[in-house]
Amino acid sequence: MAATKTRISSFSRNISAVSAPQLPGIKCGPNGTFFVSSGIPDLDKILGGGFTLGSLVMIMEDAEAPHHMLLLRNFMSQGLVQNQLLLYASPAKDPRGFLGTLPCPSSSKDDKSRNHDTEQEKGLRIAWQYKKYFSENQQNIDGHRDSKQEFCNDFDLRKPLERHFYSGQRVDCVSIKDSPNLTALHDRCATFLAQFPRNDGSFSCMGRIAIQALCAPQCEYSDTDWDMLSFIRSLKSMLRSANAVAVITFPPSLLSPSFCKRWQHMADVLLSVKAIPDEDRELGKLLTGYQDMVGFLNVHKIARINTQVPMILEATTFSIKLQKRRFLVLECLNQAPIDGSSGTSYGTSGGCSGSSKSGALDF
Template identity: 75%
Template sequence: MSVTKTRTSSFSRNFASANSSQIPGLKHGPNGTMFISSGIPDLDKILGGGFSLGSLVMVMEDAEAPHHMLLLRNFMSQGLVHNQPLLYASPSKDPRQFLGTLPSPAVPKDDKSSHRDPDQEKGLRIAWQYKKYFGENQHSFDSQGGKHEFCNEFDLRKPLERQFLSGKHIDCISIQDSPNLVTLNDRCATFLSQFPRSDGSISSVGRIAIQSFCAPQCEFSNMEWEMLSFVRSLKGMVRSSNAVAFVTFPPNLLSPSSCKRWQHMADTLLSVKAIPDEDKELEKLLTGYQDMVGLLNVQKVARLNTQVPVILEATTLSIKLKKRRFMVLECLNQAPIDGSSGSSYGTTGSCSVSSKSGTLDF
């Protein structure tokens, strides 16, 4: 429903069959890459399967809204659910506290059945002879349920259970007080040395999450070249190990040229934006405006081992919270223009939007 098909070549291998790898939470991707889940099913589909192992994911924060935290939390939770070691660095005094706010995976069975039942009943009442098709439907549903091992849906209102947090796999660092990046670099290096890349089986997978990397409370936040060389070395280290680094940063605190450099270094680049609360014009233009909490922009999709760019049908997606619990991403839908409002025919919605803010594309 919400997802754009990224790329289909007639020669692509069907990986669904080769899906079950030895460790949960890993999936084969094209060109010899492996995917781990972002923790958001929709985002995985948009990115063509998830985050590639060895890639550096960067999220450009919105200065006013904490939407990047949604992505960060789901990324971290997904890793913990799969029992993957985690390194979390944050500019707060006590980063371990943040673990208490991580969302818990939703129980899929309940949710699914409660979803399906009314539909099924209605369908049966209309045409019972189509029952066999429902059988097929269910079957595909089940196979999807199996896939859910790769990616869970997270209930944002339920905190992650203690059993996932008590593990010894979690390493937390506060980057607030460190005067330079040497310690962080060393911690990342020792963390990543657990997951050396070798051709053959992957024994475990690590996740690095760095929150608000160049936030002003960090002492190194004005040392742009030091930060750049840290990002470069992080990228190099991650590339040669079975891990994904997820870094969020506020781009407006960097100089424009430095910000561009960061964007070039990212393998996958996302940006989040809040949407203004009572924007009447936007509300008229977009359907489901009330449910949106923000916009997600996919600026770059990792292309490891390939030269072909991933062209998405839509790069701007709305972030919605389904039942205030589950995060979903949807393409923007333009609302039908209200004929009764008497607005002139010439001023179509897309025109006024694109002139208003360049970030929306239809």
């Protein structure tokens, strides 16, 4: 839905007029930008097409659950599957070991049965009020299937990625555990990004940078706030002139409130994940499909490169679900239309119910 919305403006570029880029993992966006996939089809849709090439994505972690790793894994896998280079930095001792946990793209057969299932499920579950949204959604899904066969894969979280995807020179791993400052990481990023200079129109190669827990306490520099900010600023400016996307996850609770805000301002795309408290009966009553949810995803900011118009989503809070324990799915929150006494208005999706939960993060 979001994707079509951005094109309403009379000034957006005629997509069909632009020659399609040669690489499979890239898609034209509005205002002369290009998208790469986040590795989660639903997230791509929410963001209006994917992560903008040259942008900095930040994910605020939840201290109680590792949901940010779900996003990070899919992001990394998607790049590797599409033959893109990857730089992965983590405070773990052996970052390369993490590559063994990356998910594998599901085969097309799985894919089909999965789609079939969702549609059937939706058909059963959806209340009549929502029917109009449903048909709209379905169209969109179909459209996406056709246009970007290879833009975005569905990943099976239970199948590990085949080794040949991450063996050899294609993945660069950095442990930031014992580095006294960020110079080393900065230099690695700089040399990595130097491989993908942006010359208009030609995409010979693309890169992804994934940095996990940048301000983790086990890194020695974690008390040098300004160093970290300088690093992010410099990374951002390097990204702007490169064919690459960087994702940084960070635990906001470790930063002081004012620095946390600075970090958030740096991000082009700002997301946050939240754990769902176990057995929260009240919430369970309020939301349909509560038992399948593993967490919430909040979208705080969407990249606005080359445009001044903000992108307004219908909902900013989404539930993270694992479908058949395999596929990562994001859905709008639907309030169960039960319990007349609660008196919630119909169609209140996301926003309200989410903001009451996420406290300091929402306005």
